[in-house]
Amino acid sequence: MHQHNAKNDGIDRRTVAKGAAWSLPVLAAAVAAPHAAASVEPPVCPECFTAGIGAAFTAQSIVLGNTGTLTIATVLNVSTETCADLSLFQPAYTAVMTSATLTMTDGSVHTSALGLGTGVGSFGAISAFNYNGVFTGINYPNDAIPPYGPTAPARLCVDFEMIVVGLPSLLELRCPVSICWDVTGMVSLGTVILGAGTVNHTGVMAAG
DSSP: OOOOOHHHHHHHHHHHHHHHHHHHHHHHHHHHHHHHHHTSOOOOOOOOOEEOOOOEEEEEEEEETTEEEEEEEEEEEEEOTTOSOGGGBOSEEEEEEEEEEEEETTSOEEEEOTTOOEEEEETTSEEEEEEOOEEEEEEOOOBOSSSOOSOOEEEEEEEEEEEEEBTTTOOEEEEEEEEEEEEEEEEEEEEEETTEEEEEEEEEEEEO
């Protein structure tokens, strides 16, 4: 006849109960972890890239047939000093120029993808990016008496792709940004005679 062992049954029941008590918190923690991870907000592109001031603007136009090819040498100062929370991103960002638009004092507008560059900037500061743009097809009327007066660069806008890395996610964002500078204090020296000549422009870049 089979004998019932109460002692062994008691040990077994306590062992099972003890094991169940320890397993419940582990299960709860495992369930809670994905919920906590899902609550982290993904980063969004910052909207604090603005024009910095003070860079010298120099350009030279070679004119043939009253049509000028204008080469610009300047520094594009980009400010992120107004960013509200610098802890949202890694300190450095990459600025990739994608296109540029030049407005002349005669109202003509010209777009170019020549001479664009790439650089690294820092959040919370003014970062400088070299720009050596080339614009073609600009109308330069005849003017034989210096200083040259009919037209000059007035405004430069550059489209960027700003590459930033969000924290703590380390997700990379590619943010399209357009920044404009007004060219102030313009001095234009040179002549255009019978449709040909050279005109040199100098000024200062100001926030547009």
